[in-house]
Amino acid sequence: MAVTTTPLLGLDTLSRLPEQSRPLVRPGAVPAGIVHLGLGAFHRAHQAVYTEEAIAAAGGDWGIVGVAPRSAQVVADLTAQDRLFSVTTMSGATAGTRVVGALAGVRHAAADPEAVVALLADPAVRVVTLTITEKGYRLDPSTGRLMLDAELRADLGLDRPPVTIPGLLLRGLLARCRADAGPLTVLSCDNLPSNGRRVRSLVAQARALVPGKAGFDEWLGASVTFPGSMVDRIVPASTPATLDRAAAALGTRDLAAVHGEPYRQWVIEDQFPGGRPAWELAGAVLTDDAGPWERLKLRTLNGVHSAIAYLGAVAGRETIAAALEIPGMRAAMTRFVAEDVAGSLEPPPGVSVVGYGASVLDRFADPAIAHRTRQVAMDGTQKLPQRVLHTIADRRAAGASPRWAALVVAAWMRYVQGRADDGQALPLDDPLAGLIRERLADAGSAPAGVAEALFGLDAVFPAELAADDTVRALVVEWLTALDRHGVEATLAGVA
Ligand code: CS2
Secondary structure, eight states: OHHHHSOBOSGGGGGGSOGGGSOSSOTTTSOEEEEEEOOSHHHHHTHHHHHHHHHHHHOOSOEEEEEESSOHHHHHHHHHTTTOEEEEEEETTEEEEEEEOOEEEEEETTTOHHHHHHHHTOTTOOEEEEOOHHHHTOBOTTTOOBOOOHHHHHHHTTSSOOOSHHHHHHHHHHHHHHHTOOOEEEEEOSSOTTHHHHHHHHHHHHHHTSOOOTTHHHHHHHHEEOOOEEEEOOOOOOOHHHHHHHHHHHSSBOTTOEEEOSOOEEEEEOOOTTOOOOGGGGTOEEESOOHHHHHHIIIIIIHHHHHHHHHHHHTTOSBHHHHHTSTTHHHHHHHIIIIIIGGGOOOSTTOOHHHHHHHHHHHHTOGGGOOBHHHHTTTHHHHHIIIIIHHHHHHHHTTOOOHHHHHHHHHHHHHTTOBOTTSOBOOOOOTTHHHHHHHHHTTOSSHHHHHHHHHTOTTTSOHHHHTOHHHHHHHHHHHHHHHHHHHHHHHHTOO
């Protein structure tokens, strides 16, 4: 009852909000300068918050037009709420909720792709940011080559509105060049290695499949930059509890509410020929090279996250925090970071990989965040290379035997077989799910056969790594232990 009588968040209910929950910027008051592709929870709790604070501190026409590639619901919800949404920051028993006013507009790309193409060609827009998840780039995770399927081929025919992100980006850039609309920065905010270089390569590979377009390449080289960035904040998918908490804090309903941890980090390579918001005033680090930060974060935070997700889900633990309580889990993750990850990378100056790893485990341990193991376990084929396999490759090149990293690969192999230790079904939510099932169907149930079948997925495992006997033996050893004894017994002895 209370829910239906509570008014909806919107411009006309702003005055009802507690003082500390009000937006820093009124939507509509700041013209758009950014187009963001991917309107999920992470964007709302990360770039939107940084951008709103930057505008509040230093001004500038940097309102964000948020584009949802597929989901009509988030666009409908945000439209009904005058593009306002709240972020609840949670830590232990405390929580604070604030409404964010950074969105100058919202669009549904699937319903109106031409409107998005037109936005990318608008001279007022000078930055395009992306959080489209690893698979949205349609790059082979192992080689970085554009994966051409019928949908993408049709997009690159340019004779119908684009439905893929590569198609949309290329069309937008071609239109911008034609309109001579001025310089632009395309900023990937996804957890991919060298994400700036990847999105540049995506555009180049897509462009190479489109004939003609004289002058475009020169324009692209002179006018468009693709800096790299490292993004960090734990923001789980919203649940009914997220919306209830927001409603209780705000006194209005918020259908687009998100919640996340207090920690946040954004390291950005400073290449913005058309200008940018003063993100540094919101705590972002602007640098020449985000690479060391990005490798540190992908291999440590995301590598450990995936490891806990697979092991925890197989052990029947609902959340990352609950999985971290399995005896031996923290020790195994600490050893993974100290013995394998730390030796695989050069951290940013003054940062200790082991110290960073310990702080990551403390963040994961907060039960208030309630991040589901099954959510982090999604799309493993798109995540494993940068989170674990690069660590393995670098350690092998140095002559080491990365035992703990092999455990992470084995945990993924155990997870994708679809059964938890108690026999419950586990979902396989992955763009290569069909291929994985096919491989497993032929593999039998013996760990060596399963490993053999999955190492054959060349989109995930580079040939050199798949042929490395040391790595294979380590993975099979762990997979055998997980199979025979289960996760809890396997981890029990780790100290
Ligand atoms: C997680 C990330 O879902 C996942 O795969 O590892 O979304 C993680 O929460 C963020 O990268 C934290 O910055």
